[in-house]
Amino acid sequence: MTKDLEKQEKKVRKTEGQIEAIVKVAQRLFEKKGYEQVGMREISAAANKSPMQLYRLGLDKQDLLAEVIIRVNAQQIKHIQAFSQTQKQTATQFIEAYLLDLYKQDITIKSIRKEGAAFGWKWSEKYETLIIEQLMQIIQPISDALLHEKFDGIQARCFGIWSLYYVGYRNAVMNNGNAQSCLEAIKPSLSLLLRK
Structure with missing residues (x-):
């Protein structure tokens, strides 16, 4: 060298x-x-x-917020519980447990998640692309569980589940809800997305 x-x-x-x-x-x-x-x-x-x-x-300030979110997401990705085909859980059971765990993690960093959600529209396309790539990694275990049980429309279901996740997370942000109450709030709609 x-x-x-x-x-x-x-x-x-x-x-x-x-x-x-x-x-x-x-x-x-x-x-x-x-x-x-x-x-x-x-x-x-x-x-x-x-x-x-x-x-x-x-x-700049927008980039710093994006960098913070990227690092927070990276920590979450490190702790992802992958779906295993040898598990004795159904896709629904796995997805509920997975979302519950994500809620627990996100509630511990609620203040920074709230800032990212409110001001994420300000960061550049470069950061948006990186954060979407991370999101796809976070969604992957859900996709794997659905694929294992031969669901159709997996991508649409994953995006629907992720949208519901944020609806439930609002319970934590707005009402100081815990992880279980976040999950309970979305279970009726989640069951519709998990019908074959």
Whole structure:
């Protein structure tokens, strides 16, 4: 490896480390105060940087929120419970348990999920694409369970289930509901989506 290449790789790692630290600061501030109440000056000050340094790193407030959501989703993806064909659960039982687990995870990060839902329309197409890719990974176990039981219209059912998921999650956000109450709120509609 040439010295120039080593130097370049070291610079990339340093930049990635700086971005990671700034994203953590932004997440903490967004969770505490809300997206609209936090400015780039406050983020940069909390990260011990100038606003210009953040912009030179290619970061703006919308991108920082998207970066936070990407990291939150990545953590959720790490803990995904894959569907196994050897399970003794039906697709319905698996999907209900899977959604319940997702509710539990999302309720612990309710404040940042709320900010992402409210202001996600502001981030760029690049981030929208990355977040949709993550969503597809999160939905995959549901798709696998439906495929195993030979459901038709799997993609439409998955999108319907995911839409219902957010309807149930509103219970947590608006009414301080717990994971079980979120799931109970959508069960009647979920049963319709899980009919063959």
